Amino acid sequence: MQIEYRVRPVTRFIVTRFESDTGPDGRDSGGCSTKGEFDNFDTAYQVAYALCRDEHQRLGWPVGDERIKYPEHHDGLREPKMEVVGSLLSDTGGSAREKLGLGPEQGYVDLANRQLAGQAK
Template structure:
């Protein structure tokens, strides 16, 4: 093989990680876990919202219940 050049580079990469964080009724942390890693922020937020909505339903939390915190929606540039 006739190699002309080999170049190693370091490039910044932005990733978006979905985590699930739990507190007890006194506000003390009970743990956290990673639910997924994505290269697209919008997709990560949509999936995180769907996971939260599903869990809220399974736990019997009514819509708007403050015990379930959803990720913020993507801001729209003016």
């Protein structure tokens, strides 16, 4: 019999939300929360972008508002290749949704909400 233990690197991508504010007394405060953990950068980026866009729309802030910062893609891409399907965002090819177990009517915001609820694969 032979037994071997090894340590192998694992790369995961975590989506976070950071919020900062200056109170009426002039003091700055902030906090960070984790929104999900993903196997690859592209999926994490698409989820982060969808969450940011959803919050941006809910807040009603105009496009280009400096108060909200969208995630940046490592290849310089500012917006993912996504389309709006009803009120949900989806990748144009659909392959990422299939890999994540999302139906055609679901978008990345649904995935992030499932992830937060501990139901994501």
